[in-house]
Amino acid sequence: xxxxxxxxxxxxxxxxxxxxxxxxxxxxxxxxxxxxxxxxxxxxxxxxxxxxxxxxxxxxxxxxxxxxxxxxxxxxxxxxxxxxxxxxxxxxxxxxxxxxxxxxxxxxxxxxxxxxxxxxxxxxxxxxxxxxxxxxxxxxxxxxxxxxxxxxxxxxxxxxxxxxxxxxxxxxxxxxxxxxxxxxxxxxxxxxxxxxxxxxxxxxxxxxxxxxxxxxxxxxxxxxxxxxxxxxxxxxxxxxxxxxxxxxxxxxxx
Amino acid sequence: xxxxxxxxxxxxxxxxxxxxxxxxxxxxxxxxxxxxxxxxxxxxxxxxxxxxxxxxxxxxxxxxxxxxxxxxxxxxxxxxxxxxxxxxxxxxxxxxxxxxxxxxxxxxxxxxxxxxxxxxxxxxxxxxxxxxxxxxxxxxxxxxxxxxxxxxxxxxxxxxxxxxxxxxxxxxxxxxxxxxxxxxxxxxxxxxxxxxxxxxxxxxxxxxxxxxxxxxxxxxxxxxxxxxxxxxxxxxxxxxxxxxxxxxxxxxxxxxxxxxxxxxxxxxxxxxxxxxxxxxxxxxxxxxxxxxxxxxxxxxxxxxxxxxxxxxxxxxxxxxxxxxxxxxxxxxxxxxxxxxxxxxxxxxxxxxxxxxx
Numbered sequence: 025x026x027x028x029x030x031x032x033x034x035x036x037x038x039x040x041x042x043x044x045x046x047x048x049x050x051x052x053x054x055x056x057x058x059x060x061x062x063x064x065x066x067x068x069x070x071x072x073x074x075x076x077x078x079x080x081x082x083x084x085x086x087x088x089x090x091x092x093x094x095x096x097x098x099x100x101x102x103x104x105x106x107x108x109x110x111x112x113x114x115x116x117x118x119x120x121x122x123x124x125x126x127x128x129x130x131x132x133x134x135x136x137x138x139x140x141x142x143x144x145x146x147x148x149x150x151x152x153x154x155x156x157x158x159x160x161x162x163x164x165x166x167x168x169x170x171x172x173x174x175x176x177x178x179x180x181x182x183x184x185x186x187x188x189x190x191x192x193x194x195x196x197x198x199x200x201x202x203x204x205x206x207x208x209x210x211x212x213x214x215x216x217x218x219x220x221x222x223x224x225x226x227x228x229x230x231x232x233x234x235x236x237x238x239x240x241x242x243x244x245x246x247x248x249x250x251x252x253x254x255x256x257x258x259x260x261x262x263x264x265x266x267x268x269x270x271x272x273x274x275x276x277x278x
Numbered sequence: 279x280x281x282x283x284x285x286x287x288x289x290x291x292x293x294x295x296x297x298x299x300x301x302x303x304x305x306x307x308x309x310x311x312x313x314x315x316x317x318x319x320x321x322x323x324x325x326x327x328x329x330x331x332x333x334x335x336x337x338x339x340x341x342x343x344x345x346x347x348x349x350x351x352x353x354x355x356x357x358x359x360x361x362x363x364x365x366x367x368x369x370x371x372x373x374x375x376x377x378x379x380x381x382x383x384x385x386x387x388x389x390x391x392x393x394x395x396x397x398x399x400x401x402x403x404x405x406x407x408x409x410x411x412x413x414x415x416x417x418x419x420x421x422x423x424x425x426x427x428x429x430x431x432x433x434x435x436x437x438x439x440x441x442x443x444x445x446x447x448x449x450x451x452x453x454x455x456x457x458x459x460x461x462x463x464x465x466x467x468x469x470x471x472x473x474x475x476x477x478x479x480x481x482x483x484x485x486x487x488x489x490x491x492x493x494x495x496x497x498x499x500x501x502x503x504x505x506x507x508x509x510x511x512x513x514x515x516x517x518x519x520x521x522x523x524x525x526x527x528x529x530x531x532x533x534x535x536x537x538x539x540x541x542x543x544x545x546x547x548x549x550x551x552x553x554x555x556x557x558x559x560x561x562x563x564x565x566x567x568x569x570x571x572x573x574x575x576x577x578x579x580x581x582x583x584x585x586x587x588x589x590x591x592x593x594x595x596x597x598x599x600x601x602x603x604x605x606x607x608x609x610x611x612x613x614x615x616x617x618x619x620x621x622x623x624x625x626x627x628x629x630x631x632x633x634x635x
Contacts, residue, residue, distance in 0.1 A: 075508060098512055106509065109504075109505065109508075116502075117497065117500075118497055118498065126495065126498040126506070129491060130510045139491060139493070141486070149491075190509065
């Protein structure tokens with residue numbers, strides 16, 4: 025299996041604080057990789073570095089061998105990384121369908137003039153986009169809510185819609201930032217099924233941040249534990265979760 | 279499900295076009311049968327101008343989500359470049375529709391260019407800051423045109439920022455833009471019919487843009503810039519696109535304005551920030567992001583001061599009070615609830631339910 029993401033010595037400081045210190049990771053194709061750690065460990069900062077929101081002070085990021093370090097968010101998305109956010113960021117005043125169609129923005133293109141003059145191409149491509157978007161919504165069981173405003177969806181479905189939107193950009197690597205945050209056990213179970221679909225049917229490589237240990241131990245194959253910005257432990261899920269250092273970081277010394 | 283949604287946006291657009299067309303036909307009939315006062319006749323073109331401006335600004339404020347207070351400036355550019363062109367070719371192109379069409383295109387292009395250039399620095403700002411800077415740009419445009427002198431003679435164009443004398447025109451040359459006195463003698467090409475056609479064109483451009491791939495990108499930036507970036511939407515490109523189109527359409531309104539008057543001057547009352555605020559008022563009252571609302575409120579609020587003319591001194595006082603009441607009626611959450619409860623749709627469905635029982 026080829027390596028999708030390779031990160032070497034990633035480091036960033038904010039003022040005097042080393043938010044991420046010498047972070048390394050290698051994610052293989054089709055893998056479900058977990059990034060865990062206590063609050064403030066720097067997990068979301070890693071995501072922001074990977075997606076170009078922050079530029080790293082040191083280190084290199086390779087996506088399928090291509091160096092994407094220091095590129096803009098838009099370029100990185102075009103290169104093949106899509107993400108969801110810890111605090112849901114949907115296009116609230118657009119319909120559910122349009123949220124996904126916005127994600128298809130770069131996959132289906134026609135010129136502004138075509139759009140304004142409504143040339144035949146407009147209708148053809150819009151139809152294709154709608155079909156593709158509806159297919160995606162079906163996977164997430166959102167097809168019945170397609171015409172709703174995104175803000176009117178219940179919380180769990182908003183989370184799913186965000187994943188659907190990210191998936192619409194057809195990424196090589198999908199970053200999920202605490203997808204189960206704020207979900208009840210039922211919703212978490214549903215989410216786990218959805219993520220399994222992403223992995224098995226869509227063959228996506230996924231890196232996810234999560235606090236819900238049931239979810240992490242249930243679906244993640246490999247784990248990296250961050251603490252105070254640096255890697256505490258890395259390896260297979262079962263090994264990592266039984267590591268005394270990790271238990272200490274989570275539960276404290278006794 | 280899919281079908282319903284497409285039909286809904288199509289239906290919405292058709293209602294807007296239908297409303298404008300019906301209003302146009304009604305006014306035409308009134309005009310023909312002589313049931314319209316000369317005062318009202320004089321207001322028909324300004325109403326068209328305001329409608330176009332309101333739609334243009336709604337694209338910027340409602341769809342792009344950036345508050346601009348400089349649209350009177352873009353109108354000013356459109357007005358002056360359009361009138362300048364018409365004045366220059368008045369003797370060459372005598373066929374008025376062609377001349378006016380070209381003038382409109384030129385006005386729109388110039389306003390778009392300025393919109394684009396101003397947009398580059400301005401769109402880096404957000405919210406209140408952006409509003410203030412656009413306000414400043416609007417004022418700069420107006421003031422620069424106020425000191426601009428342009429003349430034409432056999433040697434070509436002469437420019438000056440001082441006075442007519444320093445243009446050094448040949449004796450037979452003519453002054454086209456005369457500083458604060460502006461442009462006089464622009465051909466009177468504007469009419470209500472032309473205004474109607476321009477409104478329809480503006481509506482087509484804006485509504486089709488909103489419901490296209492680009493419109494979705496623009497609205498996604500409005501709703502969440504960070505998320506839009508994360509799915510690969512080029513923020514700068516789409517912000518500039520919306521702002522430029524909006525400025526260009528305001529320019530079209532300016533050309534219509536310039537060709538409705540025999541003398542065009544850049545005064546605070548027509549191109550100052552007061553005008554920008556007036557246009558913003560149409561947009562806010564009609565509903566931010568609601569194109570049809572902008573059209574309706576532009577008509578209402580342009581006609582209202584004239585209808586209140588009989589009240590003489592109290593006119594503006596009453597106007598302000600009416601405005602407050604309308605704003606409350608339209609957008610106060612409690613009243614919105616009440617309106618929903620007693621809406622015609624709701625009452626019909628209730629009576630149907632009773633019948634069923």
